[in-house]
Amino acid sequence: MKGVLVGRNVILENGEIIDILIALRDMKENKIEKITIGNKEYKYEDLLEFLKNNMKNIYEEYFIFDKLISKGYYTGAGFKFGALFRVYDKFDDPNKTHSKWILYILKGSISAGDLSSKIRVAHSTKKKLILYLDNKFLEVSWVKL
Amino acid sequence: MGEVIVKYYNNRIFADISLKKYLFGFGKEKGKVIELNPYECFYIIKKRKGILEFEKRKIKDILEIIKILKIDLVIYRVFEDLRDRGYFIKIYKNKYIIVYEKGTDIERYLCYPIHERHIIESKEINYLLELCKKLHIELLIAVVDIEGDVTYYKIKELRI
DSSP states (O other): OEEEEETTEEEETTSOEEEHHHHHHHHHTTSOOEEEETTEEEOHHHHHHHHHHHOHHHHHHHHHHHHHHHTTOOEEEOGGGTSSEEEOOTTOOTTTSOOSEEEEEOOSEEEHHHHHHHHHHHHHTTOEEEEEETTEEEEEEEEOO | OOOOEEEEETTEEEEEGGGGGGTTTOSEEETTEEEEOHHHHHHHHHHHTOEEEETTEEEOOHHHHHHHHTOOHHHHHHHHHHHHTTOOEEEETTTEEEEEOTTSSOEEEEEEEEETTOEEEHHHHHHHHHHHHHHTOEEEEEEEOTTSOEEEEEEEEEOO
């Protein structure tokens, strides 16, 4: 199967439209062979290199997405929680359970107020917060002392 | 209880050993005196309505005491909150607070006090996590809001 990248969507030969993150995982699992960007076709490794140099945000998102899924943590959209991803516990079935974490990337800095509001969102939806920082997954939780 | 007088001399703070039972378990015994750090001293003076003896003067004014002891009020607010909750604590590197498991001498947390307006840099978090790893304790961020309330957050690295 092949696809064409438009924005951050990949339009597949069969007419399906999927996000680039999902498409990359499908490429890794050999379900998609090549993706075209502009005039050039890319295989998986070459596409990663392209993204690393030209679309750093997507590259970083995929790095996190792929790492979690590869380790057995189902990872989905975090938009409804204002987060980057929602993450299920290891080997949990997303059709049967709720996600355990919501994940944000920490870039540069975060205000104490912003941290508080993210934790509040997580806590009010019975989840915990993960801040991704420099290849580390940091679980942040409110503590009652 | 008579007056609780704490003496500040040559950058060191002492209370007479006879005052030991009024010092909330703080300080280190050194012969006939108990040596305190500035935050322990300030806590004692505040709670006991005590006096700071400095350069032959007896000072009761809180603002002057804060200046003499160079108290960071954000750190102090967290120090006070933890002690009032019954935790045994000690100041570490002049800006963090080590929190012990209640009723034990086991270190549990490294607490980093910040104001609600503080911007936490990612390199700060990295540094603190390394420090906690070295000390074999967990990281706690304590946020002091404008009303003086303290909220605690634990940060730990997940093994994914």
